[in-house]
Amino acid sequence: MKKKNIISKNKSIMSNSNKFLTFLSVLTLTVLLASCVNDDDYNLPDLTINEPMIPSDKTTTFEAVKSRLEQAQADGDDTAIIGLDEELYIEGYVISSDRSGNFFEELIIQNKADDSDPASDPRLGFRVDINVASLSDTYEFGRKVYIKLSGLTIGESNGVMVIGKGEGSDVEQIQAYEYKDFIMRSNEVVTITPKVISISGLSEADENTFIQLSNVQINRNELNKTFAGEQDDEFDGFRTIESCEESSTITLQTSTFADFKSLQVPQLKGSIKGIFSRDFRDDFNVLIINSTSDIIFDNNDRCDPIELSCGIATTQGTNNLFSDNFETQLPNSLISGNGWTNFIESGTEGWEAYTSGGSNSSLGISARVGSFRSNDVSTISWLITPAINLDTQDNETLVFKTSNSFSDGSNMELLFSTDWDGTESGITTATWGVLTDAYITQDSDSFSSWFDSGIVDLSCASGTMYIAFKYTGSGEVDFDGTYELDDISIDF
Structure with missing residues (x-):
């Protein structure tokens, strides 16, 4: 009987304890709910950005920073170093985004949101190298930023101006632990006008x-x-x-x-x-x-040229309509005579005769054109055959040979026209199509070899045709190369 009373007493104590714990749980939940809501005032996290306090007298322009680099380079240095004791800032706008993965660990910033006032305040940009991924989460497109230049280095990398940490003559990345000390966000996000x-x-x-x-x-x-x-x-x-x-x-x-x-x-x-x-x-x-x-x-209205493809013939015609191996031309002079039109549409470089031995030899005397180190902003040069009447015979063919001296960014095309009037003034207004079947040497080909065009079939064409070898440079005169041409023959 005594044992039963003890068990009943323990059950009573446990029951009272459970009730007390339940009461505490309800009370705690009530307090928490009350603390979250006060007179319908829902408090959100404070996501505002404190505008950086940048002294106006310590802010400089992109143009001034660029000039500082140019002066350093003129003095024989590769970079311009901004001293730690020199408080200096620039402000600009982010124009790059790594969200799609096409930029990585870099911000591209320019000094203006548009191209207004280009005379007194030219639009300029810098690349900022930062050892941090997903920068667009913090510095999105159009975000205004301030860059503290003190302790940073201005230089060139991959041909463009770059800001980072100096390492000898190089510009290295700003590291993750310090980049927010140098790049500060503004509250302002603007529309960038290209x-x-x-x-x-x-x-x-x-x-x-x-x-x-x-x-x-x-x-x-x-x-x-x-x-x-x-x-x-x-x-x-x-x-x-x-x-x-x-x-x-x-x-x-x-x-x-x-x-x-x-x-x-x-x-x-x-x-x-x-x-x-x-x-x-x-x-x-x-x-x-x-x-x-x-x-x-x-x-939908693409501007592709007309293309003519009759295929590659199995045999070359035995009756000649036009040919030239340039052996009668004067080396280092523009190609002339034999019905050729040698027209310089842009720049100063035309097709000229040359002769050379060694690893990049000519075929006796050959024709060549190139804009390498010409200092021309644009180079477009034409070498056009005399008129070929395709209606007086059948099975016409064309053959020639090409070589290059690292053509790089330049390009040579084989074009044709049936409506050119034969005058230089009419070249750019005539309709020019592409003869697609001929092989023209590629930049990946060996510069020391000559390549056959193949026996280009012209038999599916009719009328009077002019055939043009057109050279176009990219405008990068230190990168554009040279094309060579020889042993041209049109037969039937």
């Missing part, structure tokens, strides 16, 4: 700035490609953007880490916005987009 410009109008001053190209398209020979997902795309994919208004091109550069790398390039024509820059080796100009939303190619 500078609308033609490809040929771009200059070094436009590097690291946001631009827009209009009435352009991807070259027709690359429409079957992705942005950067091809087997031979290593680190970056390079695709050719061509203007529909001028004979100018620029390279679209896409990282193989971009999330749109495997998408097919746009098939139509239109406008594209991006950051004007240089390739990794500083060989040629490139355009880098933040995302595919920067491309609006919505016009």
Whole structure:
């Protein structure tokens, strides 16, 4: 009986304890709810950014920083170092975004949101190298930032101006533990208006700035490609953007880490916005987009040239209509005579006769053209045959040979026209198509070899035809190379 009373007593104590714990739980929950809501006042986390207090007398311009670098380089230094005791700031706007993976551990900033007042305040940009990924989470496109230059170094990397930490003659990344001491966010986020410009109008001053190209398209020979997902795309994919208004091109550069790398390039024509820059080796100009939303190619009316393809013939004709091996030409003089039209549309370089031995030998006397170190902003040169009447015989063929001295950014095309009037003034207004079957030496070919065009069949064409060898330089005169031409023969 005594044992039973003890058990009942323990049960009573446990029951009272449970009731007390339940009471405490309800009381705690009530207090918590009351603390969260007070007269319908819902408090949100404070996400405001305190505007950095930057002394106005310590702020300098992008132009002044650029001049400081230029002065250092004139004095024989590769970089300009801003001393730790020198309190100095610049302010600008972020124009790059790594959200799509096409930029990595870098911010591109320019000094203005638009291109207003270009005379007194030229639009300029810098690349800021930072050892931090996902920078767009903090420094999004259009965000105004202040950069404290004290302790940083200004230099050039991959051909563009860059800000970072000095390491000898190099500019290295600002490290993750310190970058917020140098790059400060403003509350202000603005709309960035790109500078609308033609490809040929771009200059070094436009590097690291946001631009827009209009009435352009991807070259027709690359429409079957992705942005950067091809087997031979290593680190970056390079695709050719061509203007529909001028004979100018620029390279679209896409990282193989971009999330749109495997998408097919746009098939139509239109406008594209991006950051004007240089390739990794500083060989040629490139355009880098933040995302595919920067491309609006919505016009079906592409500006591709007419193409003529009769195929490759099995045998060369035995009756000659026109030929030239240039052996009668005077070396180092412009090609002339024999019915040729040697026309310089742009620049100072035309097709000239040359002779050379060694590893890059000519075939006796050959014709060549190139804009390398010409100091010409643009080079376009034509070498056009006399008229060939294709209606008086059948089975016409064309053969020639080409070589190059590192053609690099330059290009040679084999064109034809049936409506050119034979005058120099009419060349640029005539309709020129492409003879697509001929092989023209590529930049990847050995510079020491000559390559046969193949026996180009012309039998499917009719009328009076002019055939042109057209050379176009990219405008990068230290990168453009040379093409050589010889042993031309048109037969039936």
